[in-house]
Amino acid sequence: MSRIAGRFAELAAAGRGALIPYLQAYDPDLATSEAILAGMAEAGADLIEIGVPFSDPMADGPTIQRAARRGLAAGATLAGVLAMVARFRAHDTTTPVVLMGYLNPIDSYGPERFCNDAAAAGVDGLIVVDMPAEEADLLAPHAAAAGLDIIRLVAPTTDAARLPVVLEGASGFIYYVSITGITGTRSASSDELAAALPRIRAASRLPVAIGFGVRTPAQAAGAARIGDAAVVASVLIETLAATLDDRGRATPGTVDSVLAEVRALAAAVRAPQKIKEDVR
Template structure:
């Protein structure tokens, strides 16, 4: 069983959803992003998503675009991001790490080499935002050989007919993009989630995590009532840019409390 599957199995037994916060590698510098990785794991993060900075992040809103730019200016590379994960993994053997990014840098690195190096560093899963379903075989074989989950994105506009095609070969969990648009904008309502999550569950046995627009403990709690995980990114990046890493960790702790109390409430 992979670390990701193990976490979701344990949380299902507890009767609660996962909190999945986001860190952009090297934002604003390597030391801070490493401190955030360690601190998030200590303050309630069940899985951590790590952004791989890229010059053309088409799915991201201004907040994460700016974080990626800061990371690149601080010297972020794919090798540097993997080394960051490896340093985190040296002190934490249990919290799953999922890399989120774009296909171009992975192809430039070499897909086979990237998957091998990611697995060696302690990465558990990959979210490749712009990997088309029809070209998933670019990554799936090497990811599978190296024990990496490939987590696919589902949108509100994904039809019932297309769902099985998009999810073919996916593992770990399903990332439900709960809004049409870019990261960090509006938030899906309880009514939206009550309508959409059952439709996805009918097509897969994988856990479903909801992202794009989840910002507050209350919104995370709403997600946790319907889905298996709440992903929070832009709100944490904004806190980091406005305040500091300690403030981000306080937010993570509050988000974790919201998720943990959602179903009990």
């Protein structure tokens, strides 16, 4: 059983959903992002999603675009991100790690080499935002051979005919993009989420993580209750950005501020019945 499957099985047995916080590698510098990564599990992360900085992040809103630019300016490379994961694995062998990124850097790196190196570093799953199902054969055989889950994205616009195509070969979990558009722009209501999930459940037994627009502890609790996990990204990047100095550098409060927010999100996910705010 993979780390991802094992973690979701543990949480299902415990009767709760997962919190999946996001961080952009190298934002605003390598040391700061590594410190945040190192503290996330203790702060309550059940799985961790690491963004690989890319120059043209088409699915991301302005907040994560700025984080990607900061990461690239700090020297981020795909190999550097894998090395970051490997160092994390030196002290955490249990928390699943998912890389989120785009196909161009993987293609340039070499898909087979990338999958082998990612697995060796301790990566568990891949979200490749701009890789359509029809082109997954570029990566899927190598990922399967290396034991990496390929996590597929399902959107509100994914219709009944398209859904089986998108989910073919999916593993780990399904990432439900709860809104149409880019990250960090709006949030889906709890009614919208509750209406969308049954058709995905009918098509796959994989856990469903809800992302794009999950910002508050109440929203995270609602998403983890309606689905199997809540992915929280833009608000954590906003918290980080608010602590930077006027030259975009980390300050003494940067790491603690982000981890405090992760703790608040985790507390809500662990006690979703106490959260009354609508997911909107």
